[in-house]
Amino acid sequence: MFELYKAECRRFRWWALGAGALHAGILLFFDRMVDPLQQPAMIYELVAAIYAGAGVLLGLFQAGSYARINQWMALLHRPLSPRRVLIAVAGGSATMLAAAVLVPILLLLIGHGLIGSRFVDARHWLLGLSGMLIALTGLMGGIYAALSPRRYGWLVLIPALLPTASMAVGWAAIVVQTGVLVALALLVTSAFKPDLAEPPRTITGLAGTALTAAMGAYLLLVVAGDLVFQTLWITTGTHPLNGVPPRGGVTEATRADGAALIEAGLAGRQDNRARLWREQVRLSEIFEVPPTMKWLPVRGELTNVAPMEFDDERRGTRWTFSHDDMRFHGVRLSDGAALGTLDVPGGFDAPPLPIEGGHLIAGGSLLGFDADDGMIHRSIRLPAGETIVARPSTAGTALAVMSDRALRLYDVRVLDESAGSDAPLATVPLPGPVGSLMRLDLIELLDGYLVSFTYARDGVDGPADAWQQIVHVTGAGTSRPVARRTLTPDFPFVTRFAPYWISPALKVARDLAEHAGSGPVPMAQRTPVKIPLSIWIAAGLLAALSAAVVALLARRWRLGLRASAAWMLATLALGPPMLFAFWLIRPNRTA
């Protein structure tokens, strides 16, 4: 076995050396231009896609060179179990690929650590490990694509895209990526057998393949089905996102200008007070508070929401935040010499996110860097447990700061008076979970504010309820809801709940997989979806019908009683996607 492993290593050694040298050269080039460790997440995602693509190509090439029948017989007809042959062959290519990916990254990190010109956190070492895991996942995907039957192999690979949708952070992301790699390696093991055209021989291999194929079919039905449906709808010219949206709907609410939206929110009230507000709405400036940020920095995360550094141009210093000690570390721009650390009294609640105007958002604190004294001052500190989830914005003479629990309005001078009070002028509790809030508009009244909350996230083409609530804030800072209207869904009931009636179990599994290890993410707080009884009934009927079709097919294919029962039970639990998987896998009598 070791001889075979060495032979595969030798086979790819020059390729690995060339790819490693190219990789190191590119990293070195970018290192001279920018700080590779302080790039936004999109850059790391692009690099990860390149690693994965390289792995896929290598896997396709390597396994493809063995997949023809004579080559396959020559490889497997030897006194070694297929599993050991796989370990030797895939181990060889994996070693070369891992070296080409990991060694240049490690050299870069070690170089930074030794020279000290750029700060290296513990999380950056994990980033290198993550790059390697993603490349190896690509390799396994390529091998599986080349060796598995074309009928269903492509379907099994769809769930392997989990790392692109996962919300896991830091070590949890490494665990998720490792899990996907191990699962894919096990699937490759089940496909790595003499007769490539047949489904896996072992029960565990067949079960794993069937479940993964069912999840692939589910994702395909939900995503591709929705895409096809919407494309067809657009071609008919009646799609709500085409032209003028339906009145009173979610799309109209998301597109309306602030004044029209607040007026629509007040439409249900005909009293004098509301009439007065409507007149002020027409005359006043409408302020739209910036939308909530999808991601906020989390300590130990592998990538960055945004570069976690800023420059003090007056002193020629670059401050880079370290997740390890939760301080900024300074480096002189002219020669790279270390200039100590920068902190804030009381410390940072969370890794800070630099925003416009030299300000920083860190958990429940809004901070600012004072170029005069070169220090960071805390402008606002929210009550414990609250997190700022949007960029603060001015609304007339007020500064609107939104947390995951409330909208607070401050005197805008709070940003300038570092030593002054940070008591808010008004606190408006959010009427719903912050993750569901799609837009927030407000106007300044003569005696306070009128605030419009529009809750419509996942409500445009998804299953969430959508509504608008108008809140009046008095000059004394107290608030009370004054109007509420329900926004009607623009998409058909059937498509909005498609992920549920296609397979409720796989919907839950998908959500659990995507949210596993997500850490504290305020935007994950959503209004619970109310699933109508009719959807449950439809899901149950579809699952029963699918199981009946499985029974018929199993009989036609002369499947054993126990195998037939197992497939039927699985289809009852998972619905049509499992029927689809069963039809494509076509298990034989021995499985």
Place this chain on the structure above:
Amino acid sequence: MSGLAIETRGLTRRHGRKHALDNLDLALPRGGIHAIVGANGAGKSTLFRILLGFLSPSGGEVFVLGRPSAALTPDDRRRIGFVNEEHTLPGWATVAAVLAMQRRLYADRWDARAFDTVIASFDLSPAQRIGQLSRGERAGFNLALALGQAPELLILDEPTLGLDVVARRRLLDALIEGASAEDRTVIYCSHQIEEVERLADTLVVLERGSLRNFSAPDDFRERITQWVANVPFKGPPPDAMPGLLQHRKIDGVHHYMMLDAEPGFADFLRGHGATSVQTMPVPLDRAVDAFLTRNHAGPAA
């Protein structure tokens, strides 16, 4: 232990609607050299793939060295050698690396003498890459490796394509020696009938996935006779001649190739106007050729 090296019962394999193997019952005893011949598409390669577990049968049972072919263990594979007509070896590896791997894999039964006997016909350098070898050199190296592993059962699919005369002779000698001295079973598939004639103890003829002959080559040859008849007129119609394999008319003389001709066949021809009738034995290659092409016989005279 089963006395059979290969046994198939009702073996069927369909590719879509076509039967590559059709209810094949075959029992090859241990020891000796069994030649399998058949036209292209007769099912030979399909049979070998099923024997080694790389293709699943659509129906029937298959046993190799007493074990179901789909359940061959690494130890079973250690006892079975296989050489395909492409002589598939890793093109990126060196001769030395492949040889070292093979010797290590089969360390407990490696037969250096058999390997050396065949490889002596080739001037290979250990540092040469397999991809740099000619087809003949690759074939020779591959066959030497297969013999070096001293298998109990050796399956050879068109092994001598591309070999020169000397290399071919050495290979055949090695096969004969191995089969007799080591009680090895050799399954030999070839279109080179002169090789079959020299080697084979049993001649298996496959046609369209079905077994058409299972006998010693001499017995098969004796079943086929050539008849030369001078018939001034049209001669008997082909459908009145059961066992007719081939019919040609050369210079006005009819040549009939017959399978299991009836004792009174000469009288039959005379009864249809033949003025003279001669019969003669045929060499094995012509017998096989006539047998395999009987459905493509020339037009009746």
